[in-house]
Amino acid sequence: MAALSITALSNFFSEEHKSISRGENHYKSGHIECFSYADGVIRGQVHASMKSKVYKVTIYLDEKDCIKSTDCECPRGAFKCSHAAALFIHGIHNVSRTDVECSWKKKKVTDKTPDSATELFPSNKENYICLSRMPTDEDRRSLSSHLREYGRFTGLWWIMTPEPEPPKPLPIPTIEEVILSEEFQCIEGLQNQIAHVQERATVSNEIVKEVAQLTKGQRD
Numbered sequence: 001m002a003a004l005s006i007t008a009l010s011n012f013f014s015e016e017h018k019s020i021s022r023g024e025n026h027y028k029s030g031h032i033e034c035f036s037y038a039d040g041v042i043r044g045q046v047h048a049s050m051k052s053k054v055y056k057v058t059i060y061l062d063e064k065d066c067i068k069s070t071d072c073e074c075p076r077g078a079f080k081c082s083h084a085a086a087l088f089i090h091g092i093h094n095v096s097r098t099d100v101e102c103s104w105k106k107k108k109v110t111d112k113t114p115d116s117a118t119e120l121f122p123s124n125k126e127n128y129i130c131l132s133r134m135p136t137d138e139d140r141r142s143l144s145s146h147l148r149e150y151g152r153f154t155g156l157w158w159i160m161t162p163e164p165e166p167p168k169p170l171p172i173p174t175i176e177e178v179i180l181s182e183e184f185q186c187i188e189g190l191q192n193q194i195a196h197v198q199e200r201a202t203v204s205n206e207i208v209k210e211v212a213q214l215t216k217g218q219r220d
């Protein structure tokens, strides 16, 4: 088990030190678009600086994980270019063992936050505030009842609907409640315990009807 080394980088680029420093800049600026490593071959795409272009880069390693050769689509591609250096530097930081395949892809950055209503619909009057006062509960009820006329699936109406009452507990204990009860824990002997559960779990017809009534339907 080995990792990619700085020695391998500096040996290969010994006469192209500029490629290392430029490669480092590519790497730090997040120019590596994707990276994969398998069986001694590193493949990836590196963004060209100043251009909206991406170069495909391949790096071939020997059995000691030293760089044998590199290949890049850029004009300098045949001459140990900075894109190859950048891809290898990414490997130094991210490949912890060269006997295992790995692949990586840059996450798309979406730093755009949704526009607020004020930004979407700017007023043409300066410092204009459309509310002369804060809305009251009465305003909310009135809006909600208007929205209701459009049907129950109006999104805003749904949001404004008050939360339903928490469900009432059922008039029968669950088996779990029975066997975890203190009463049950004090009973000795398996037969006595079974008898106790049977007794507590027995449900009359009236209770069956009551539970059926309580659990009927869904939220209005």
Ligand SMILES: [Zn+2]
Residues within 6 Å of the ligand: 055, 072, 073, 074, 075, 076, 077, 081, 082, 083, 084
């Ligand atoms: Zn290149």
